[in-house]
Amino acid sequence: MRTMPHRPQDLIDNLDDRSRDIFKRIVESYLDAGEPLGSRNLSKLLPNSLSPASVRNVMSDLEQLGLIYSPHISAGRLPTEQGLRFFVDAFMESGTASEDERKLIERQLQGDIPDQATDALLTGASTMLSHISKGAGLVVAAKREEAMKHIEFVRLEETKALAVIVWESGEVENRVLELPRGVMTSQLAEAANFLNHHVRGQTLKEAKLQIDLRRDDVRKELDTLSADLVDRGLAIWAGDNKGAPSQLIVRGRSNLLENLDDAADVERVKLLLDDLERKEEIIHLLEMAETGSGVRIFIGSENRLFSLSGSSLVVAPYRDSNQKVIGALGVIGPTRLNYARIVPMVDYTAQLISKMIERQ
Template identity: 60%
Template sequence: MTAERRREPLSPSVIDLDERSREIFRRIVETYLDTGEPLGSRTLSRLLPMTLSPASVRNVMADLEALGLVFSPHTSAGRLPTQRGLRFFVDAMLEIGDLATEERDRIEAQIRTGGGGRTYEGLLTEASQMLSGLSRGAGMVITSTADLRLKHIEFVRLDQARALAVLVGSDGSVENRLVTLPPGLPSSALVEASNYMNAHIRGRTLSEAKSELERVSLAEQAELDEITRRLVETGLAVWSEAGDERPGTLIIHGRANLLGDLKAEEDIERIRLLFDDLEQKRDLIHLLGLAESGDGVRIFIGSENKLFSLSGSSLVVSPYRDTENHIVGVLGVIGPTRLNYARIVPVVDYTAKLIGRIVG
């Protein structure tokens, strides 16, 4: 499994922490991820596998604070990890295992059996719900229609003047558009137009298919009569316009999970900002871009993710691909910075691969 972790450069003094400092830092982070609470020196001295007095622990904590890895939320309190500290922990100390066979089977059974009659949208909705249920965050799935790879198109006649253009994407999605037929169009022309388009559009995006059909039309004018050629142009125009209008689809489940650990007014404002971003569906294609810039799971903590930087949320995200290895969507978990990364990363990774297999 690949888990890419964006990082800021760490100083040699951080990288070269001795065993005692690393153990103390690890305990602070793990306590924060588990409870959200600061860890004090007296409690820490009892937890450590080595013998250290509270005073010695406080000295190490002061050194960690000087390195920017921890901070004290208020006087006489214990320490919490900073964003920089969480980044260091995720990059250098987080142990990410693989899922057990039984857990993989449970995830697959839930998605396949609960997937809305196995429709494409139903599968994605079930994946979003499952990710929410297995995390402290919100499960998220994003698909892009602008980058949709085409698999098949068919014209189905409704009456003398209208037909339904049925488009199947390589991700398994199916969409319909109403097309006005040229006067006097024989039924054979619908089949001819479908066959002609399918010969040139498979595996291409809408914009690529449009360019390809424009390129070959001059060289292959004899293949299509005038009426059929008009149908081809009309059908492609309908789909191109639809793709421009729909930059992406967002499915979110588990927003209520993000309200569970609010302790202060600033936490409420953080979540309000996050909800606003999600409701407005801002910069969805940016999230697709995050996934496209690397294989496997990517982890963004706080302000590292500019999309939700104001809300200070973390994002664990992975692309899913079609059978030709094209990225057709992104899924993952949004939540507070104290997500259970060790648990969530393998779940997101496996779910992305599973969805890719099902829709491919």
């Protein structure tokens, strides 16, 4: 069996015009109707006369490359997940949303209240994305990260201290911090003074990054135990919900239940709906969005969050006035999403949401 080249360009170079045309028609038929396309029907669609037997030979080559497969012995062919990824990367033309689509998005988001509250705006975005995609619209809203105003360590006993953070909002939070033996009270004060001098006014995420970047300075200014306390004092809040996604908005779940062909499809959607309830995994959506500047497409098992359900996700980040990613929005649906239409609409929605949040 021939192995599939890793880069789309490598694979394109391995396909002649006839193979590319047949492959594209199989994928486009699947995206349009969700049905396998057989050699007899394919031969009728091709501009140049080609017998069903010749078409089958080409299909066999495409199958060996891992681009298509036959769901049943005598059926036509469907694209594999690899094939869909190759099609999206190599052949799909994704431009910008049309003027009519942009007006539709603006009208549904802005409505009669252009300065509506953020929660209402994001809910509207999820509903709108569901409507235009016939899938499920998803919005992940990140909880705003607060800046730190003051940090203090208060000894409780020999191996325990109370780590106190005062946030800019005035809220005070305490955590019990385990201490290595031998830490003196003066070292607790030294570590707190260092943090207050260097990271006051920063969020926890920013503070941890700052300390990592200044690792040499930490070692120069502090002894080993005090430097360790600096790390412990920040790490004790690791995994806390400050700055973590606090809101998931999903609209259009019922769209996913429509037009299901068999029990396997029903089971796939059940898995997807279960995944959507696993809120502890939602952080990965933001991580996905943050790794790219625009829209990202995850097909089937490429997407860790929805890999079991074999669904596709089109997702884009939205930002605040400082161009910081504060959330993500997109569309979830079966792998036969209309990517060419949905990608630019998700992209435009994310841009518009960012502008509307900036004006608030």
